[in-house]
Amino acid sequence: MADTATAITGVTLIDGTGQSMTPATVIFEGDRFVAAGRESDVIVPEGTTVIDGAGKWLIPGFVNGNVHLLDAWMFMVGPGTIEYLARWEGRFVEVIEEAAQLVLRNGVTTVFDTYNAVEHVLAARDRINAGGSQGARIYAAGAIVGMGGPFSADFHFAGRRAAAQSFVNRIDEAFEAGVGHQLSTLPRTEVRARVRDYLSRGVDLLKIAVSDHIFMNVGFDRSYQTFSREVLEVIVEEARAAEVPVLTHSLSVESLDTSLQLGADVLIHANYTMGQPYPHELVDRIVASDSWAELQTIHSDYTKGLETAGSWASVLGGGAYAENERTLIGANAKIIMGTDAGCPSVDHLADLTPAERDDRPWTIGGDHFHWTQSMVEKGMSTLEAISAATLNVARAYGKDKHIGSVEIGKLADFVLLDADPIDDIRNLRVINTVYQSGRKVDRDGLPTAALVTAHPHAIQWQ
Numbered sequence: 047m048a049d050t051a052t053a054i055t056g057v058t059l060i061d062g063t064g065q066s067m068t069p070a071t072v073i074f075e076g077d078r079f080v081a082a083g084r085e086s087d088v089i090v091p092e093g094t095t096v097i098d099g100a101g102k103w104l105i106p107g108f109v110n111g112n113v114h115l116l117d118a119w120m121f122m123v124g125p126g127t128i129e130y131l132a133r134w135e136g137r138f139v140e141v142i143e144e145a146a147q148l149v150l151r152n153g154v155t156t157v158f159d160t161y162n163a164v165e166h167v168l169a170a171r172d173r174i175n176a177g178g179s180q181g182a183r184i185y186a187a188g189a190i191v192g193m194g195g196p197f198s199a200d201f202h203f204a205g206r207r208a209a210a211q212s213f214v215n216r217i218d219e220a221f222e223a224g225v226g227h228q229l230s231t232l233p234r235t236e237v238r239a240r241v242r243d244y245l246s247r248g249v250d251l252l253k254i255a256v257s258d259h260i261f262m263n264v265g266f267d268r269s270y271q272t273f274s275r276e277v278l279e280v281i282v283e284e285a286r287a288a289e290v291p292v293l294t295h296s297l298s299v300e301s302l303d304t305s306l307q308l309g310a311d312v313l314i315h316a317n318y319t320m321g322q323p324y325p326h327e328l329v330d331r332i333v334a335s336d337s338w339a340e341l342q343t344i345h346s347d348y349t350k351g352l353e354t355a356g357s358w359a360s361v362l363g364g365g366a367y368a369e370n371e372r373t374l375i376g377a378n379a380k381i382i383m384g385t386d387a388g389c390p391s392v393d394h395l396a397d398l399t400p401a402e403r404d405d406r407p408w409t410i411g412g413d414h415f416h417w418t419q420s421m422v423e424k425g426m427s428t429l430e431a432i433s434a435a436t437l438n439v440a441r442a443y444g445k446d447k448h449i450g451s452v453e454i455g456k457l458a459d460f461v462l463l464d465a466d467p468i469d470d471i472r473n474l475r476v477i478n479t480v481y482q483s484g485r486k487v488d489r490d491g492l493p494t495a496a497l498v499t500a501h502p503h504a505i506q507w508q
Contacts, residue, residue: 057099062451107155107459112384126394145389146181164188192255257301338442345420351401
């Protein structure tokens with residue numbers, strides 16, 4: 047922690063609550079904000095270190111509500127999965143830390159990792175929290191309850207037939223941690239016991255597969271609910287007893303509706319309904335609920351690139367997927383940023399066309415810029431998009447007492463920009479400085495120990 051208070055004066059403050067003011071003064075001492083407001087209302091104590099913020103814009107550190115610091119998106123598309131997991135097996139903790147540093151470098155100070163190898167992501171979380179490694183602070187779910195590992199039918203099932211069974215079983219077990227797809231075959235008493243045991247590992251969140259994830263193997267024309275309503279209620283009861291947020295994975299209108307009925311805190315990729323538009327009554331229930339909708343979005347330029355490349359993923363940028371996003375924005379639903387991004391295989395990236403690779407929303411590091419740009423395209427104001435990418439995420443996960451906005455008593459996580467994001471949302475990319483817990487981040491020094499990004503065939507990273 048700093049020995050003295052530091053004040054940034056003359057800055058334009060966008061505090062995350064939807065307010066913007068200039069000129070403003072922000073003061074932090076140690077790891078917390080101690081003052082923030084209009085320059086005329088804030089007294090700078092004698093002895094304070096003063097930084098001239100004239101010509102700068104100060105925003106909260108970004109908070110990403112859905113990442114996979116090992117690249118789960120790649121597990122879904124298949125190519126690159128086997129070599130990636132085999133290459134880095136035994137070093138997953140380091141890869142997760144590298145990914146956490148890539149996002150911190152670009153102003154994301156906190157992430158919620160919603161699917162990962164359990165022991166490894168918790169180890170990385172604890173190392174970062176203890177100061178043994180740098181990176182965005184991590185809150186982790188580990189497994190998705192009811193969903194298989196990377197080589198299950200939920201992801202790259204073809205890889206199970208192409209690699210050694212001892213290897214694929216070992217990897218799947220690291221992700222499933224006893225609460226994988228096999229849980230759907232068990233009686234509710236056994237489900238309760240396994241979920242309770244899983245929660246005792248110390249995960250921060252519980253993510254439930256309300257619907258399956260087999261569409262990459264069987265197509266976009268079907269979706270099945272994983273558990274009976276009675277079993278889902280048992281799982282939620284255990285999460286509430288453990289006082290952790292409940293997240294739901296859903297891929298259909300009905301599974302999204304079920305998630306709402308369960309009272310989920312966060313509806314992961316709420317816009318993904320297998321290409322079906324929301325019924326009006328469902329929109330009304332989402333807006334009236336206490337649930338936060340995490341939207342995964344693709345901006346128009348990238349969608350055009352996917353279409354040009356003939357990529358299947360182009361469907362996610364248009365049709366009912368984009369319509370659902372615009373509908374929730376227009377209805378003033380509670381929306382948070384989530385990108386599904388991870389630290390991908392350089393081999394997979396190298397196989398993509400430039401249109402698919404550039405500004406890719408699933409490559410960690412630049413994904414939050416892509417998300418905010420797309421949200422503004424679809425109807426959010428710039429201030430709303432910044433709140434959705436900061437304070438809203440903290441609120442959704444119950445962490446808003448500590449992170450998400452520039453307010454007295456909160457952790458001093460913030461980003462200084464050299465250009466006005468209200469004038470152009472893409473100016474969020476024009477970063478001058480990043481601070482986390484009151485410490486200036488050495489952006490040029492990240493990642494501290496590059497693995498994936500330093501692979502001999504690595505292409506230019508975002």
